[in-house]
Amino acid sequence: MFDNGDSTQLIKILNELYPVEILTVQSVTNEMFRCTAKQDVYFVRVTNYKSYDEQLEEVTYTNFLHKEGLAVSLAISSLNRNVVEKITLGNKEMLTVLYKAAPGIHLPREQWNADVLKELGRQIGRLHRISREFEEMHPVKHINDWHDNEEYAFLKYIPEEETAIRKIAQDVLSTIKGLPKNSSNYGLLHGDLWLENILVDDDLKLTMVDFQDCEKNFYIFDLAVPIYSAIEYSFVGRGNIVDYGREITKAIIEGYQEEHELPADMLEQLTLFIRLKEVFEYSLMHMYWNKEKLTEEQIRIMNHFRMRIERNHSIIDM
Structure with a gap:
């Protein structure tokens, strides 16, 4: 369960890691969160479902798709120039990826x-x-x-x-x-x-x-x-x-x-x-x-x- 303490901690971590100013974080699923920032809207994935190497290869792949003109979510590089970052949230080691929100809606x-x-x-x-x-x-x-x-x-x-x-x-x-x-x-x-x-x-x-x-x-x-x-x-x-x-x-x-x-x-x-x-x-x-x-x-x-x-x-x- 994602509580207010985790939310506050996650906002602090994201603002330290990424070139954004996150104001609010809202849980969408157990591992995906909607982030409202001054600059834009983002989604952050926080999970250890797959290894660092797997996630890095996945994000390298999707950013390549984006670069080639396919409509997919773009992963934002951290201030450390990493598209996948290791963090500690609620005493657990996790991996995080920050995405710029994609346009559109879930069609009725x-x-x-x-x-x-x-x-x-x-x-x-x-x-x-x-x-x-x-x-x-x-x-x-x-x-x-x-x-x-x-x-x-x-x-x-x-x-x-x-x-x-x-x-x-x-x-x-x-x-x-x-x-x-x-x-x-x-x-x-x-x-x-x-x-x-x-x-x-x-x-x-x-x-x-x-x-x-x-x-x-x-x-x-x-x-x-x-x-x-x-x-x-x-x-x-x-x-x-x-x-x-x-x-x-x-x-x-x-x-x-x-x-x-x-x-x-x-x-x-x-x-x-x-x-x-x-x-x-x-x-x-x-x-x-x-x-x-x-x-x-x-x-x-x-x-x-x-x-x-x-x-x-x-x-x-x-």
């Missing part, structure tokens, strides 16, 4: 239509094209391949008695690990492009934020996640959800192909990667939720996922 759910998703596809295509350039110049040493991240240890968290889902999870993992990879279909990507990590301004300009879960994966995964997110969280009726799924999937793919190659054999695997995202979300429930104190809503959600996964029901109809 009913406005996530095909036009917006097509523009998102273009933006993701640009992201992957520039990511390839980054990897050619800066070989990645500390950011993991997707399957090395703890969140993909499905069999560690999905209970042993759930034999059907465990088999499906294992099949999904082994199938994707067995796909041939090369520089045209695999590389550094965002990894968590659900719609809350995208800001939209009045001119339909999109900004991608929160690259903390960036990883090396098949590029198609960065398309699977927003498609999954739009269908799962943003469809609010006013039509047929199957038609909506087809429409936004077509739009995001068309936008992507305007900016980056999407091999036909990988496009055929889109439903597989949406299934990876589903099993990922289900495993996270077991990873983070208290099994002894599940709410009725959590039980409902878990049962919904169980039925969908066990029945091999795809949320998109290609």
